[in-house]
Amino acid sequence: MSDAMANGQQMLTTADGKPLKQALARAQSHAKRRAFLLVLPLLAFILITFVAPIGQMLKRSVHNDGFTMHTDIGSGVETPIMVNLKGWFKANPAGTSPDEPAYAALAADLVELKRLRAPGQAGTRINYELSGSRSLFTKAARKADKLEPPYKQALLDLDEDWGDPALWRVMRDASSAYTSNFYLAAMDRTRDLDGKVIMVNENRQVYVKLFKRTLFLSLLITFLTFVLAYPIAHLLAVLPLRHSNLLMILVLLPFWTSLLVRTTSWMVLLQSQGVVNDTLVGMGILGDENRLQMMYNQLGTVIAMTHILLPFMVLPLYSVMRPINPSYVRAARSLGATSWTAFRRVYFPQTVPGIGAGALLVFILAVGYYITPALVGGADGQLISNLIAFHMQKSLNWSLAAALAALLLGGILILYWLYDRLVGIDNLKLG
Amino acid sequence: MADHQTSDAFVAFERVQKSYDGETLVVKDLNLTMPKGEFLTMLGPSGSGKTTCLMMLAGFETATHGEILLDGKPINNIPPHKRGIGMVFQNYALFPHMTVGENLSFPLEVRGMGKSEREEKIMRGLERVQMGAFANRRPSQLSGGQQQRIALARALVFEPELVLMDEPLGALDKQLRETLQFEITHLAHELGITTVYVTHDQTEALTMSDRVAVFDDGRIQQLAPPDKLYEEPMNSFVAQFIGENNALEGVVKEIKGDLCVVQLDSGEVIDAKPVNVNKVGDRTRVSIRPERVEFNKSRLQEGAHTLKAEVLEFIYMGDIFRTRLRVAGIDDFIVKTRNAPDQERLRPGQQIDIGWLPQDCRALDA
Numbered sequence: 179m180s181d182a183m184a185n186g187q188q189m190l191t192t193a194d195g196k197p198l199k200q201a202l203a204r205a206q207s208h209a210k211r212r213a214f215l216l217v218l219p220l221l222a223f224i225l226i227t228f229v230a231p232i233g234q235m236l237k238r239s240v241h242n243d244g245f246t247m248h249t250d251i252g253s254g255v256e257t258p259i260m261v262n263l264k265g266w267f268k269a270n271p272a273g274t275s276p277d278e279p280a281y282a283a284l285a286a287d288l289v290e291l292k293r294l295r296a297p298g299q300a301g302t303r304i305n306y307e308l309s310g311s312r313s314l315f316t317k318a319a320r321k322a323d324k325l326e327p328p329y330k331q332a333l334l335d336l337d338e339d340w341g342d343p344a345l346w347r348v349m350r351d352a353s354s355a356y357t358s359n360f361y362l363a364a365m366d367r368t369r370d371l372d373g374k375v376i377m378v379n380e381n382r383q384v385y386v387k388l389f390k391r392t393l394f395l396s397l398l399i400t401f402l403t404f405v406l407a408y409p410i411a412h413l414l415a416v417l418p419l420r421h422s423n424l425l426m427i428l429v430l431l432p433f434w435t436s437l438l439v440r441t442t443s444w445m446v447l448l449q450s451q452g453v454v455n456d457t458l459v460g461m462g463i464l465g466d467e468n469r470l471q472m473m474y475n476q477l478g479t480v481i482a483m484t485h486i487l488l489p490f491m492v493l494p495l496y497s498v499m500r501p502i503n504p505s506y507v508r509a510a511r512s513l514g515a516t517s518w519t520a521f522r523r524v525y526f527p528q529t530v531p532g533i534g535a536g537a538l539l540v541f542i543l544a545v546g547y548y549i550t551p552a553l554v555g556g557a558d559g560q561l562i563s564n565l566i567a568f569h570m571q572k573s574l575n576w577s578l579a580a581a582l583a584a585l586l587l588g589g590i591l592i593l594y595w596l597y598d599r600l601v602g603i604d605n606l607k608l609g
Numbered sequence: 610m611a612d613h614q615t616s617d618a619f620v621a622f623e624r625v626q627k628s629y630d631g632e633t634l635v636v637k638d639l640n641l642t643m644p645k646g647e648f649l650t651m652l653g654p655s656g657s658g659k660t661t662c663l664m665m666l667a668g669f670e671t672a673t674h675g676e677i678l679l680d681g682k683p684i685n686n687i688p689p690h691k692r693g694i695g696m697v698f699q700n701y702a703l704f705p706h707m708t709v710g711e712n713l714s715f716p717l718e719v720r721g722m723g724k725s726e727r728e729e730k731i732m733r734g735l736e737r738v739q740m741g742a743f744a745n746r747r748p749s750q751l752s753g754g755q756q757q758r759i760a761l762a763r764a765l766v767f768e769p770e771l772v773l774m775d776e777p778l779g780a781l782d783k784q785l786r787e788t789l790q791f792e793i794t795h796l797a798h799e800l801g802i803t804t805v806y807v808t809h810d811q812t813e814a815l816t817m818s819d820r821v822a823v824f825d826d827g828r829i830q831q832l833a834p835p836d837k838l839y840e841e842p843m844n845s846f847v848a849q850f851i852g853e854n855n856a857l858e859g860v861v862k863e864i865k866g867d868l869c870v871v872q873l874d875s876g877e878v879i880d881a882k883p884v885n886v887n888k889v890g891d892r893t894r895v896s897i898r899p900e901r902v903e904f905n906k907s908r909l910q911e912g913a914h915t916l917k918a919e920v921l922e923f924i925y926m927g928d929i930f931r932t933r934l935r936v937a938g939i940d941d942f943i944v945k946t947r948n949a950p951d952q953e954r955l956r957p958g959q960q961i962d963i964g965w966l967p968q969d970c971r972a973l974d975a
């Protein structure tokens with residue numbers, strides 16, 4: 179004891195003289211290990227199902243080896259392709275017009291493509307950036323064995339598109355698997371012959387417009403859910419538990435029915451021969467020929483998504499409102515505030531964390547929403563996610579889909595960061 | 610009650626009733642008048658309707674029947690923010706998103722007061738509760754006692770004439786509670802504020818108030834200054850609720866002026882003062898304060914009735930001795946004696962005779 183007193187300034191030790199820190203670490207290590215083992219399955223699950231795919235997606239958005247590598251489906255053997263052409267591109271700077279050696283390299287590569295049965299793959303990669311190029315490759319590869327020098331003339335005889343400088347620019351970019359061209363495409367941009375970034379033709383600009391529309395509609399939907407959810411959440415919070423439970427069930431009902439059922443029921447309601455229009459026409463408010471177009475446009479998307487996302491706003495709001503003691507508002511009133519002032523200056527500020535949480539939740543869900551706009555959005559109610567799906571399923575341009583998705587992810591992270599700076603993520607209250 | 614006339618009453622409840630559900634009356638026929646500057650406490654067990662009365666006065670609940678007058682004017686139709694009543698809540702109700710200074714500034718801002726005047730009043734208000742250095746803190750950074758001081762300062766800063774406090778010290782520990790009890794009464798008297806204070810703690814009620822209204826079952830059971838309340842309880846509920854009390858049950862045998870004879874259920878006969886009994890044959894519960902019980906024959910009146918008692922337990926409490934006796938069939942009869950040099954210390958098992966002055970033994974309702 180006196181020892182310990184004398185060494186008071188030095189390291190603290192346990193009764194048998196071991197350093198206190200060490201002893202504590204040893205005592206806790208067992209508990210820590212056990213806790214880690216408990217979360218291990220979840221950690222592995224998240225790594226496998228979330229982190230890895232996102233990493234894959236990010237890689238795919240900047241990496242496409244369709245023009246550089248052939249993988250045999252059966253054996254899995256990888257063979258580099260277009261190696262001769264790549265050599266020529268290395269030796270000659272961008273902008274050099276293709277000469278005879280260039281065409282000779284191309285012809286040799288086409289022969290190799292034919293042997294590997296890979297002209298479609300290479301053509302598809304070029305086709306992403308220059309539509310119509312796929313058939314160029316398949317056609318040329320079919321006749322590749324019969325090509326005779328001079329190759330330039332031979333290829334141009336086959337199809338004069340082989341002389342298109344744009345084609346050579348795209349092949350040069352594609353000859354390296356890593357490229358930023360998909361991001362450029364996702365932002366309606368492309369490269370000119372010198373490799374400078376330019377906008378694509380006006381009539382082909384879709385993505386920026388769609389990003390803007392997605393942003394606008396998501397903000398609108400977030401705002402609408404907020405306006406609708408705030409009074410409901412307040413009512414839920416102040417009603418006696420008996421009544422509020424019933425109301426809560428009504429709010430949660432959408433959670434318990436399939437998304438498709440809900441969306442379809444909106445279609446039943448809103449289409450031009452639907453319940454709402456029939457009722458309005460039946461009551462004589464609308465003429466039969468003036469039926470409202472509430473479906474297959476932006477209005478349909480907004481209405482259906484606002485309804486579907488409403489609970490995600492109500493719940494965080496409810497969870498901040500429930501614990502707010504009524505005595506705050508009473509105190510404000512007794513101090514001389516009108517009910518509006520008491521709401522504005524005392525009640526509302528205390529619900530801000532819930533508004534932030536709900537808005538963030540709804541906005542992020544809305545930005546990535548796919549099925550509802552696909553069903554009720556028509557042509558101008560589509561969101562960016564519908565285009566991502568299109569590139570995943572129809573055009574099979576996965577790299578572009580990945581670039582679009584990565585931009586979406588980046589945008590959301592920026593918003594999240596902004597939210598953290600402005601409101602503080604610690605203030606987020608989800609329940 | 611008769612000594613304050615309704616005409617000069619600052620606060621008046623007239624035949625007020627309140628029901629929340631239309632089935633039960635939470636407040637049944639409340640009549641109460643308060644002169645300006647009085648410190649009145651509503652004391653009663655939980656659920657007796659105290660908060661409801663306060664909320665009706667503040668305007669957050671409406672009276673189902675009857676009228677509430679403030680300064681002679683009915684206030685049933687005045688909204689809460691126009692009543693100019695300061696309120697202190699049990700949970701303090703300090704706005705968590707505002708600093709202490711902003712909390713105090715709030716009532717002044719909504720009254721449209723200029724910045725310099727506000728700041729001066731805030732500073733003065735904080736000084737009054739010894740919290741001058743805390744203007745920039747958040748409520749969450751303060752201890753419970755400090756928060757309650759701020760809540761008090763906020764309720765006073767706009768100089769209301771009437772302040773309502775609903776169990777403001779209920780969440781604090783004993784020592785802090787006593788300090789704040791003193792500070793609150795001191796401030797109320799210094800500023801000449803009329804105060805309605807709600808508590809379920811009888812010591813608090815006795816030490817702070819000019820008058821105490823004892824609530825039970827939606828009625829005022831007794832309204833009197835603390836000393837009268839303690840020494841002259843008007844019914845069994847008040848006698849039991851205020852202070853420590855010995856109760857013996859029996860039947861009235863004889864009434865002669867302000868003296869009556871009660872035969873206890875165990876058969877013994879005692880003298881008592883008839884307070885809440887009407888006629889011979891009524892059942893009664895007599896009440897005697899533990900410090901008014903005598904076992905020293907020489908201090909009793911000539912010919913006074915006495916009871917046989919057996920000492921069960923002697924508890925030494927420092928300043929007093931607390932002795933538990935078996936008397937007339939009950940064994941929680943308490944006697945308190947002062948720790949004086951000549952005081953006899955009873956031993957368990959000892960047989961004694963106890964008695965009291967008839968006026969200290971009150972025959973109340975059974």
Ligand SMILES: Nc1ncnc2c1ncn2[C@@H]1O[C@H](COP(=O)(O)OP(=O)(O)O)[C@@H](O)[C@H]1O
Nearest residue numbers: 629630635653654655656657658659660661662
């Ligand atoms: N808002 C309310 N709705 C319904 N009943 C209430 C309400 N407030 C209080 N009560 C009931 O009224 C009675 C008196 O309550 P209250 O005035 O709070 O008593 P106290 O403050 O004396 O504890 C209780 O039985 C309580 O359940």
Ligand SMILES: [Mg+2]
Nearest residue numbers: 659660661775
């Ligand atoms: Mg209460």
